[in-house]
Amino acid sequence: MGVYVKSKMAAACVRRLGKVGKFVLDTPACRAVNCHAVVPRITLNGSRRAYGTGTEGFRSRPLKNFTTQLRSARVMGCAFLLGGGLGLYHTLKLTFQRHLAEEESKSSGSSGEVKLTLYQYKTCPFCSKVRAFLDFHSLPYEIVEVNPVMRKEIKWSSYRKVPILMVNESVQLNDSSVIISTLKTFLISRERTIPQILECYPEMRSKNDSGKDVVEFNNKYWVMVTGTDEEKLYPEKGSRKEEMKWRKWADDWLVHLISPNVYRTPTEALASFDYIVREGKFGTFEGFFAKYVGAGAMWLISKRLKNRHNLQNDVRQDLYKAVNDWVAAVGKHRKFMGGEEPNLADLAVFGVLRVMDGLQAFDDMMENTKIKPWYRRMEKATHHKEQQ
Numbered sequence: 001m002g003v004y005v006k007s008k009m010a011a012a013c014v015r016r017l018g019k020v021g022k023f024v025l026d027t028p029a030c031r032a033v034n035c036h037a038v039v040p041r042i043t044l045n046g047s048r049r050a051y052g053t054g055t056e057g058f059r060s061r062p063l064k065n066f067t068t069q070l071r072s073a074r075v076m077g078c079a080f081l082l083g084g085g086l087g088l089y090h091t092l093k094l095t096f097q098r099h100l101a102e103e104e105s106k107s108s109g110s111s112g113e114v115k116l117t118l119y120q121y122k123t124c125p126f127c128s129k130v131r132a133f134l135d136f137h138s139l140p141y142e143i144v145e146v147n148p149v150m151r152k153e154i155k156w157s158s159y160r161k162v163p164i165l166m167v168n169e170s171v172q173l174n175d176s177s178v179i180i181s182t183l184k185t186f187l188i189s190r191e192r193t194i195p196q197i198l199e200c201y202p203e204m205r206s207k208n209d210s211g212k213d214v215v216e217f218n219n220k221y222w223v224m225v226t227g228t229d230e231e232k233l234y235p236e237k238g239s240r241k242e243e244m245k246w247r248k249w250a251d252d253w254l255v256h257l258i259s260p261n262v263y264r265t266p267t268e269a270l271a272s273f274d275y276i277v278r279e280g281k282f283g284t285f286e287g288f289f290a291k292y293v294g295a296g297a298m299w300l301i302s303k304r305l306k307n308r309h310n311l312q313n314d315v316r317q318d319l320y321k322a323v324n325d326w327v328a329a330v331g332k333h334r335k336f337m338g339g340e341e342p343n344l345a346d347l348a349v350f351g352v353l354r355v356m357d358g359l360q361a362f363d364d365m366m367e368n369t370k371i372k373p374w375y376r377r378m379e380k381a382t383h384h385k386e387q388q
Contacts, residue, residue: 114168116141116165119154119162119164119165122145126351129176129250129351130179132382133183133347147286148290149282157172159174173194180344181201185197185224188225200222203216204217222244243338243344246337246345250345250349254349255352257311258352258355264315269296271359273298316361327369342382
């Protein structure tokens with residue numbers, strides 16, 4: 001039941017209780033006696049009885065019964081007035097809640113434009129996914145580049161990863177897939193606010209095998225649409241399941257092929273960190289340290305990542321196979337997995353692969369796989385939308 005309906009019901013109760021209380025207190029019997037005739041008086045002399053507290057011989061039974069009835073009527077009237085007061089309190093409370101709900105609806109973008117601020121590392125594949133989505137859907141947004149070392153730009157957030165998307169400076173969205181699913185749902189179902197949609201993606205906390213806290217989000221690959229909206233978004237049978245499968249594949253497999261490939265050799269690692277420092281937000285000392293020390297560290301770490309994900313000795317082969325598997329899934333008769341327009345899986349895969357652009361791994365991928373025609377179409381689709 002809505003807040004508005006509840007407030008109207010509470011107001012009606014206030015009026016009814018007030019009328020009943022006033023009726024009881026305005027009866028002739030109540031007006032005929034004052035409070036001193038009903039409430040006992042207490043004397044300073046403890047040996048004497050106060051007037052009105054005598055025995056049967058001191059006061060007649062009819063008078064005592066009449067006084068008892070007056071007391072009951074007075075108590076009943078006070079009870080109704082008290083109930084009316086409580087009702088008034090709840091009326092004001094519900095009205096205030098309704099006002100807050102309306103303000104929240106405005107601030108969270110239930111209609112019209114929303115202000116989006118993206119906290120990111122430019123070279124992060126998950127952040128690149130979000131930018132690809134925003135650019136394709138022509139959603140204007142501001143970027144706050146986060147320092148990867150100090151991360152002071154997000155010190156206000158208990159969630160310490162990027163991307164973080166702030167909506168109208170009041171609603172925080174975490175996790176790239178949650179951000180994309182929430183915004184896609186909002187663009188289709190404008191009758192729901194972003195906070196309402198966000199409730200569909202509950203946060204789950206746990207600890208991994210190393211005892212480290214892990215945050216995951218339920219339903220994050222689901223776009224929360226049904227009925228006619230679902231039919232418009234997913235006109236082909238199985239297209240929703242296909243989109244979710246490949247979005248998850250991009251997060252669980254494709255993204256883990258990036259680091260082992262861009263840090264494959266010391267030379268590639270140094271080139272990668274030169275790009276990261278140039279595009280990221282580093283101080284002079286931090287940039288120098290990141291470029292030379294970080295490159296060496298990531299070259300060593302890439303070897304561990306290769307073993308963790310059971311990659312081949314030549315990690316390029318895993319990258320080639322992955323992107324060719326993607327191209328095969330799109331098929332020869334579709335421009336994109338989404339058909340004539342990219343769907344969320346297209347945007348996710350494109351966003352992940354795009355972070356390698358300008359590096360040796362990217363050039364090798366374009367030359368040795370079938371990804372190039374699809375990738376160029378995706379560039380055109382997102383850049384065209386971005387320029388509008």
